[in-house]
Structures are given as C-alpha cells and as structure tokens.
Amino acid sequence: MKVQEAIEKRRAYSILENTEITDEILDKLTKAAQLSPSCYNNQPWRILFIRSKERLAEFKQVLTKGNDWAFAASMIAVVFFTKKEDDCVIHDRKYYLFDTGIAVGQMLLQATELGLVAHPIAGYSPQKIRKITNIPEDYKIIAMIIFGKHPQKAEEEARPPRKDFSEFRYLEDYKK
Numbered sequence: 123m124k125v126q127e128a129i130e131k132r133r134a135y136s137i138l139e140n141t142e143i144t145d146e147i148l149d150k151l152t153k154a155a156q157l158s159p160s161c162y163n164n165q166p167w168r169i170l171f172i173r174s175k176e177r178l179a180e181f182k183q184v185l186t187k188g189n190d191w192a193f194a195a196s197m198i199a200v201v202f203f204t205k206k207e208d209d210c211v212i213h214d215r216k217y218y219l220f221d222t223g224i225a226v227g228q229m230l231l232q233a234t235e236l237g238l239v240a241h242p243i244a245g246y247s248p249q250k251i252r253k254i255t256n257i258p259e260d261y262k263i264i265a266m267i268i269f270g271k272h273p274q275k276a277e278e279e280a281r282p283p284r285k286d287f288s289e290f291r292y293l294e295d296y297k298k
C-alpha cells in the first residue's frame with residue numbers, strides 16, 4: 123500500500139470485530155514507532171501493548187463511558203513516557219509530546235496498511251490504568267490506541283469534516 127492510500131484509508135472506526143494480532147503484526151507496529159524521528163533521536167515514547175483476553179477484559183474498566191465500543195478491542199496500546207526532560211527542551215519548546223505524536227502517527231499508518239483499525243483515544247482513566255499496571259505515577263499516559271478490524275459489512279461511518287486548506291495553510295507568509 124502506498125503511503126497516500128494509507129493516509130486516505132486510515133479512519134478512527136468504532137465498529138470493530140475481533141482479529142488475531144500476531145507477533146509479526148506486533149513487531150511491525152513496534153518498528154513503525156521505533157523508526158519514527160525525534161529531537162536528538164531521544165525517542166521519549168514507551169508503549170504497553172495489551173493483547174491477552176484476560177488483560178483486555180481487565181482494561182474495560184479504564185475506559186470512559188462514551189468509549190464502550192472499545193470493549194471489542196483485539197489489542198490496546200497504552201502510550202506513555204516519563205517526563206519532558208526525556209526529550210529536547212529548547213527555551214519554551216518542549217518536544218516530548220510532539221515526538222510521541224509522530225511515533226503514534228506512524229503506527230496508525232502501519233496498522234492501516236496491515237488492514238487494521240488503530241483508533242487513538244483520550245477517554246480513559248490514567249489512575250485506573252496505573253492501578254492495574256506497573257506504570258509509575260511520574261510516567262504520563264498520553265493516549266490509548268484501540269486496535270481491531272472494521273467489518274466489511276459494517277456501514278461506513280462518514281469521515282468527520284475537515285477544515286478547509288484555507289483555514290490552516292499559508293503560503294510564503296502568515297496572513298490573519
């Protein structure tokens with residue numbers, strides 16, 4: 123699959139069916155994050171993958187109400203890192219979130235190429251995640267990614283509208 127096709131195909135679908143996440147898939151997703159660029163190659167991200175049925179069942183309790191659809195996850199990734207000092211801090215510019223976001227972006231596109239849905243969410247309780255994992259208090263949990271397969275027969279959810287180019291693109295100089 124070409125990158126452009128993956129960009130266009132990637133969707134945060136909520137209708138998911140179960141699919142087997144093999145070690146090979148797990149390695150490809152991990153590699154997508156591993157090869158991601160970061161400031162000074164600091165690689166501040168850490169990712170905990172939850173794949174076993176028992177652990178996935180435990181993780182249902184960390185999801186906020188509107189994210190019940192994620193109960194159908196075939197795998198969950200918890201994206202976290204230690205602190206802003208783990209990555210470049212240049213005056214008031216802190217790059218840890220920026221770099222972690224790029225790594226997640228690469229993983230989402232890799233998942234798309236593998237025929238998977240990779241749906242990032244912010245609707246979860248970090249406190250509850252900490253209770254059922256060994257992730258310490260000073261590690262910021264910035265996102266979860268819900269993996270699954272979008273059923274072929276499922277009604278396509280329309281892509282939420284995007285801003286027009288004119289609302290975020292500037293050429294040659296910034297204009298109000």
Ligand SMILES: Cc1cc2nc3c(=O)[nH]c(=O)nc-3n(C[C@H](O)[C@H](O)[C@H](O)COP(=O)(O)O)c2cc1C
Nearest residue numbers: 132133134135136189242243244245246265281282
């Ligand atoms: C940081 C972040 C947090 C998100 N949190 C949630 C969430 O808690 N629940 C949910 O259903 N979708 C969540 N989404 C998915 C977005 O709603 C979705 O990406 C957006 O509406 C655009 O749709 P598309 O990805 O299908 O193009 C989140 C996405 C991001 C990047």
